[in-house]
Amino acid sequence: MRKLKLKLIIGNRNYSSWSLRGWLALKHIGRQFEEIMIPLDQPETAAAIAAHSPSGLVPALDIDGTVVWESLAIIEALHDLAPEAGLWPRERQARAVARGVAAEMHAGFAALRRDMPMDLRASKPGQGHTEAALTNIGRIDALWQQCRETYGGGGPYLFGAYCGADIMFAPVVGRFMTYAPPLSAVAGAYADTIWNHPDMVAWVAAARAEPWTIDV
Ligand SMILES: N[C@@H](CCC(=O)N[C@@H](CS)C(=O)NCC(=O)O)C(=O)O
Structure with a gap:
């Protein structure tokens, strides 16, 4: 099966707590992904995020053209993609x-x-x-x-x-x-x-x- 293309949009690491969650989840499943980092609190931030994320917030995950936003939904989508990675307990x-x-x-x-x-x-x-x-x-x-x-x-x-x-x-x-x-x-x-x-x-x-x- 063709590998799905994964692209994660995050804010800068020192401040973007929600981005950290999406990034950790993606790292945990061990798949390759492209990362787009948008510095927060800059004049161009809102437009740059809006180009990727329907909510205007990061993180957002693009799975082969389908965008998932909200950190918890991203964890669920990644669990669906890689159930063997253990994003949720087996029991x-x-x-x-x-x-x-x-x-x-x-x-x-x-x-x-x-x-x-x-x-x-x-x-x-x-x-x-x-x-x-x-x-x-x-x-x-x-x-x-x-x-x-x-x-x-x-x-x-x-x-x-x-x-x-x-x-x-x-x-x-x-x-x-x-x-x-x-x-x-x-x-x-x-x-x-x-x-x-x-x-x-x-x-x-x-x-x-x-x-x-x-x-x-
Ligand atoms: N409930 C959202 C919260 C996302 C959120 O608030 N992200 C912040 C950064 S940590 C954001 O995108 N802020 C936009 C901005 O600062 O311009 C989630 O779980 O992903």
């Missing part, structure tokens, strides 16, 4: 919970996203620790502990093996590294695991080398 109940966890991240935690915007290069311990953001973080910490305890026996990730739920939380880990909120021992260890995942390491290294600066 039905774990897979259902992993999808719930990923959807909660996709739909929620607005205060955390507002008060601790992703800025991978920066170190700002103590900043953004608003009551609302810390409430979000409390829920995330409890969620991570619950997943690790119930499903994490087979490996160091939320459901044992690295999957779409970990990918959805990877930018949150980036925020935790920048803003250093208080975390339980289990959540702290899990955050370190994600931070040291080879794909995350590669993304952060590239973010550090970027020239653009946005006042977040």
Whole structure:
């Protein structure tokens, strides 16, 4: 069968948390892809993104001419394309919970996203620790502990093996590294695991080398 052409449109790595999710998912399935990176917050950004993405947002994934937008939908489309890659857990109940966890991240935690915007290069311990953001973080910490305890026996990730739920939380880990909120021992260890995942390491290294600066 002919290989499908994959093209991922992302924002710049230091700031684009949603792009990180799409990119990690695509890296995880191990297929070759073309990457188009559009720096955010520039005069030409909106027009450049609109040329690729119907929502005007990144990430967007072009699969042989069919464009998928929204990070969670991109993970699902890639799971359809490469079910063997394990973007979702193999076991039905774990897979259902992993999808719930990923959807909660996709739909929620607005205060955390507002008060601790992703800025991978920066170190700002103590900043953004608003009551609302810390409430979000409390829920995330409890969620991570619950997943690790119930499903994490087979490996160091939320459901044992690295999957779409970990990918959805990877930018949150980036925020935790920048803003250093208080975390339980289990959540702290899990955050370190994600931070040291080879794909995350590669993304952060590239973010550090970027020239653009946005006042977040
Ligand atoms: N719900 C969307 C959110 C996408 C989003 O908000 N992307 C931001 C960048 S992280 C964006 O494209 N912003 C447009 C801009 O800054 O011009 C998803 O899951 O993909």
